[in-house]
Amino acid sequence: MFKKVTLIIxxxxxxxxxxxxxxxxxxxxxxxxxxxxxxxxxxxxxxGLLYIILSKFILPGISKNLENRKSQxxxxxxxxxxxxxxxxxxxxxxxKVILDSKLKAKxxxxxxxxxxxxxxxxxxxxxxxxxxxxxxxAEKEIKILIDESPAKINQIAIDxxxxxxxxxxxxxxxxxxxxxxxxxxxxxxNGQVS
Amino acid sequence: MAANPMxxxxxxxxxxxIKIGDVDLSFTNASLFMVISSFVILLIFNLxxxxxxxxxxxxxxxxxxxxxxxxxxxxxxxxxKAKPYFSFIFSLFMFVLFCNMLGMIPYSFTVTxxxxxxxxxxxxxxxxxxxxxxxxxxxxxxxxxxPSGVPMVLLPLIVIIEIISYLxxxxxxxxxxxxxxMAGHTMMKVFGGFVVSLGIVGGWLPLGFSVALTGLEIxxxxxxxxxxxxxxxxxxxxxxxxxx
Numbered sequence: 001m002f003k004k005v006t007l008i009i010x011x012x013x014x015x016x017x018x019x020x021x022x023x024x025x026x027x028x029x030x031x032x033x034x035x036x037x038x039x040x041x042x043x044x045x046x047x048g049l050l051y052i053i054l055s056k057f058i059l060p061g062i063s064k065n066l067e068n069r070k071s072q073x074x075x076x077x078x079x080x081x082x083x084x085x086x087x088x089x090x091x092x093x094x095x096k097v098i099l100d101s102k103l104k105a106k107x108x109x110x111x112x113x114x115x116x117x118x119x120x121x122x123x124x125x126x127x128x129x130x131x132x133x134x135x136x137x138a139e140k141e142i143k144i145l146i147d148e149s150p151a152k153i154n155q156i157a158i159d160x161x162x163x164x165x166x167x168x169x170x171x172x173x174x175x176x177x178x179x180x181x182x183x184x185x186x187x188x189x190n191g192q193v194s
Numbered sequence: 195m196a197a198n199p200m201x202x203x204x205x206x207x208x209x210x211x212i213k214i215g216d217v218d219l220s221f222t223n224a225s226l227f228m229v230i231s232s233f234v235i236l237l238i239f240n241l242x243x244x245x246x247x248x249x250x251x252x253x254x255x256x257x258x259x260x261x262x263x264x265x266x267x268x269x270x271x272x273x274x275k276a277k278p279y280f281s282f283i284f285s286l287f288m289f290v291l292f293c294n295m296l297g298m299i300p301y302s303f304t305v306t307x308x309x310x311x312x313x314x315x316x317x318x319x320x321x322x323x324x325x326x327x328x329x330x331x332x333x334x335x336x337x338x339x340x341p342s343g344v345p346m347v348l349l350p351l352i353v354i355i356e357i358i359s360y361l362x363x364x365x366x367x368x369x370x371x372x373x374x375x376m377a378g379h380t381m382m383k384v385f386g387g388f389v390v391s392l393g394i395v396g397g398w399l400p401l402g403f404s405v406a407l408t409g410l411e412i413x414x415x416x417x418x419x420x421x422x423x424x425x426x427x428x429x430x431x432x433x434x435x436x437x438x
Contacts, residue, residue, distance in 0.1 A: 029203040030376065035224065036310045037217050039205070042225035043311055047289055050232040054239065054288075055281030061243035062261045069248060 150186060157182045199383035203307055203376065224311070227303045231292040239288075260288070264423070271424060272431035279430060286315070287423035294375060294415035298408070306418075307375035309368060316368035319426050327433035338432060367425055374418045378411045 158179050165173045207220045242257025250258060264284045268276050276283075290306055297304025305311055327335040339356040340349070385407060388400035 028200055028376075029205060030308050030310070030372070032205075035205040035207075035218070035220070035222050038219050038222055039224050039308060039310050040314050041219045042221070042228050043305075043314055046225075046228040046232045047285070047315075050235060050289060051282060051285040053236055054285050058236070058239045058243045059261070059281055059284060062239070062257055065243065065246045065254070066258055066261065068246065072248060 271427040275434040291419035309372045312368035312372040316364040320364040
């Protein structure tokens with residue numbers, strides 16, 4: 001399509017231009033062999049030099065630059081990976097340390113609690129023991145007192161009754177008689193009670 | 195006089211006449227633009243190759259992108275065996291590209307619009323590829339003309355056609371580039387001439403065409419350089435990896 005249009009325009013252009021200007025020679029300068037050899041010579045010279053300089057000096061430089069960049073990027077990625085792994089490892093370690101310390105703190109607290117409870121229990125026991133002892137001794141005393149009391153009461157009863165009799169009668173009464181009566185009474189009372 | 199659309203293709207002598215024996219080797223405007231193209235290429239790529247930064251600047255990026263572009267083109271079409279010819283194809287692509295592009299500057303000269311230039315390049319490629327083919331495969335390279343899986347009856351005909359198509363490679367390669375360049379520049383000149391002759395009233399339409407054509411021609415300039423280089427790669431591929 002493009003070529004067809006081009007061709008048509010080309011033909012039209014050559015016709016019109018040669019008609020309008022009455023051109024000197026409408027032919028293509030490309031087909032004029034006057035400077036062919038010169039063009040070939042200069043083409044070979046310039047292109048040859050271009051090729052030699054590019055291939056010997058410039059292209060190796062560019063390829064080296066590209067390779068350097070590639071290797072540097074690869075290296076950087078590697079180091080980044082390494083550092084990432086390291087940091088992950090450190091993070092794990094850190095978490096482990098935290099976990100361990102938490103566990104330790106827990107055990108310490110538990111131990112302290114146990115110790116405290118033990119201490120409290122022990123002290124309580126000691127106190128209880130002391131209290132028990134004291135209660136026992138108090139009970140003993142009370143028992144002794146209770147045991148002794150009837151005899152004393154009897155004695156007092158005998159004394160008072162003898163004194164009363166002395167005052168009332170004005171005569172001395174045999175103490176053994178009175179005690180026999182008192183003992184008999186107290187026995188009777190005790191028997192009633194028990 | 196400049197209204198002749200073919201006038202822009204005239205070659206004329208610059209400076210003194212240089213003659214060696216009977217041969218005229220004078221420096222012409224064509225030679226000048228060859229030198230300029232080569233010089234610009236060397237300048238750009240030298241600047242691009244010298245500085246080596248991790249993050250490239252513009253000119254370094256340009257040269258490195260061109261490098262990888264051509265490198266990829268070669269490895270895609272001709273495989274890894276074509277690596278030794280990288281420098282040549284790179285130079286060829288850049289030379290044709292810069293000649294085409296410099297031709298887009300008004301009042302400049304387009305080296306590649308001359309059949310003799312493109313033909314010398316194409317002929318050199320043709321001869322070089324043929325020599326490479328014979329060196330790599332010996333007379334086995336002639337198998338290129340005998341495709342496999344063709345009936346015996348058709349074989350003579352096919353072989354003749356293959357040989358003709360092979361021999362016409364330099365012609366098609368050179369004429370493609372030359373005709374594209376010449377046609378484009380002629381067309382631009384013609385439309386430019388219309389702008390002048392139609393004047394301020396009717397000149398706007400051809401002016402618009404001229405602008406559009408300039409864009410198209412820049413595209414064509416790149417495309418033709420690319421086609422030239424990639425066809426070279428394909429021919430090279432035939433010579434290096436003989437599989438028909």
